[in-house]
Amino acid sequence: MDDFDVIVIGGGPVGENAAARTAAGGLRTALVEVERFGGECSYWACMPSKALLRPGHALAAARRVPGVPVGERLDAAAVLARRDAFASDWDDSGQVRWAVDAGLEVVRGRGRLVGERRVDVDGRVLTASRAVVVCTGSVPRTPRLPGLADVPAWTSREATSAREVPSSLVVLGGGVVGVEMAQAWARLGSAVTLVASGERPLPRFEEFAGELVADGLRADGVTVRTGVRATGASVVAGAATLALSDGSSVSGAHLLLATGRQPATSDLGVERFGFAAGEPLPVDDTGRVTGVDWLYAAGDVTGRAPLTHQGKYAARAVGTAILTDARSPQPWTAPVATADHAAVPQVVFTDPEVASVGRTAAQAREEGLDVRVVDVDIAVAGSSLHADGYRGKARMVVDERTRTLVGVTFVGPDTAEMLHAATIAVVGEVTMDRLWHAVPAYPTISEVWLRLLEAYGL
Ligand SMILES: Cc1cc2nc3c(=O)[nH]c(=O)nc-3n(C[C@H](O)[C@H](O)[C@H](O)COP(=O)(O)OP(=O)(O)OC[C@H]3O[C@@H](n4cnc5c(N)ncnc54)[C@H](O)[C@@H]3O)c2cc1C
């Protein structure tokens, strides 16, 4: 039987969530995956990268508290073995069992849109009476660099799945992948050089985030080269070498290209419906693809908020929209991914961590909000107890017209778990005057909220 109510193409975290939701609602749902069920996140992105970073953070945290016996360095073999376990040894049978238990029809192969509500999977044609949902994710973007084709470069896949610690590593790109992988491998013993074309890494975050993360990388022995572009790549005496715009060069045993990702819309048949391969599929807030009534998309493929948690949120909206046939639902209702616009949380899992939600000050100004920025150091009883020499900064961005929070950034060790409080305040449009009554427990790092509100003038 190849007739379904819903066909989801792409079995990453986003596709799995969309499919599980429509199946739970009683729709006969097929989930099509060309490689491994679980997607990039499970095997070559979120899970293995965080498993590589966590031991270094634990060691650094222990070192900051006198009296805790700690060793000199990480046990790289044990770290890599734990990483392998978090990547399920790159075996997707557990995910397949989950999908079957969720009531999904699991189909292996490459899905291609071949007509209205029709998907070809390696010669087998599936039909969907209700909807087709595209959740094909993204692929690494390769920079145009003379000579690069002759250099065996790593992408995030090799950087997260390497079986040995590279003796040295050049990382091109100072975005999230670049800084996380630079620190993970440096803390495992690699001599790492990070090349970022801007003044600092993490250009999409508040400036102090990139500055503090660059300091953290340097403290781990990473050579951070900022304000230089790569002008060419080559192999010199067996080493991957980048020529840089200031006339210098950097080289290492491996070169990691961490220069961003692009939506996986090639070889998918989107041209048939007026969309260009390699470009994001444009969707409305319910995930419906512009101009195609039965076609939905969610996750990295839409280019909206390329993060696992946000893609899964969009998938839940799509599932609900299909189940309820929502046409123009109100913002902030279940079939609508309203938060994508102004309340996206993200953690950069470096040491220090960067935890941010909503708009940066610059984004808020660009949107014409009446912006007030409040900055404080994270220097409260909770942070000094947490670690000797604790160093961190916090910023809140307030829209003065409504006296509500529109953005928050925390940078410092172990700030990730503070983020959800900020997300709730931004999504809930909590006013400054009401936030004053949300009293942080003493002595926790969250006491910084009180410092922020006092600095605001309350
Ligand atoms: C190194 C790295 C670390 C990251 N860390 C984090 C993190 O800590 N937190 C976070 O929130 N985000 C993180 N991200 C981003 C996160 O990985 C993505 O946002 C997330 O994987 C997107 O999920 P998705 O399901 O849209 O796409 P994917 O995970 O890419 O899954 C798409 C699936 O579709 C399949 N597919 C593609 N085309 C077809 C086709 N034609 N037919 C059938 N199947 C197809 C693919 O094989 C894949 O399995 C990280 C990314 C990278 C690169």
Ligand SMILES: NC(=O)c1ccc[n+]([C@@H]2O[C@H](COP(=O)([O-])OP(=O)(O)OC[C@H]3O[C@@H](n4cnc5c(N)ncnc54)[C@H](O)[C@@H]3O)[C@@H](O)[C@H]2O)c1
């Ligand atoms: N912790 C997390 O949430 C997490 C971790 C890793 C990745 N991700 C997500 O995965 C996606 C991909 O991450 P990414 O770091 O590859 O992309 P990115 O877009 O965040 O960063 C890429 C960086 O490379 C730079 N760049 C591009 N071309 C360049 C060139 N030729 N020379 C030098 N620099 C160049 C860009 O200016 C940018 O700063 C992002 O959406 C990111 O948010 C999230």
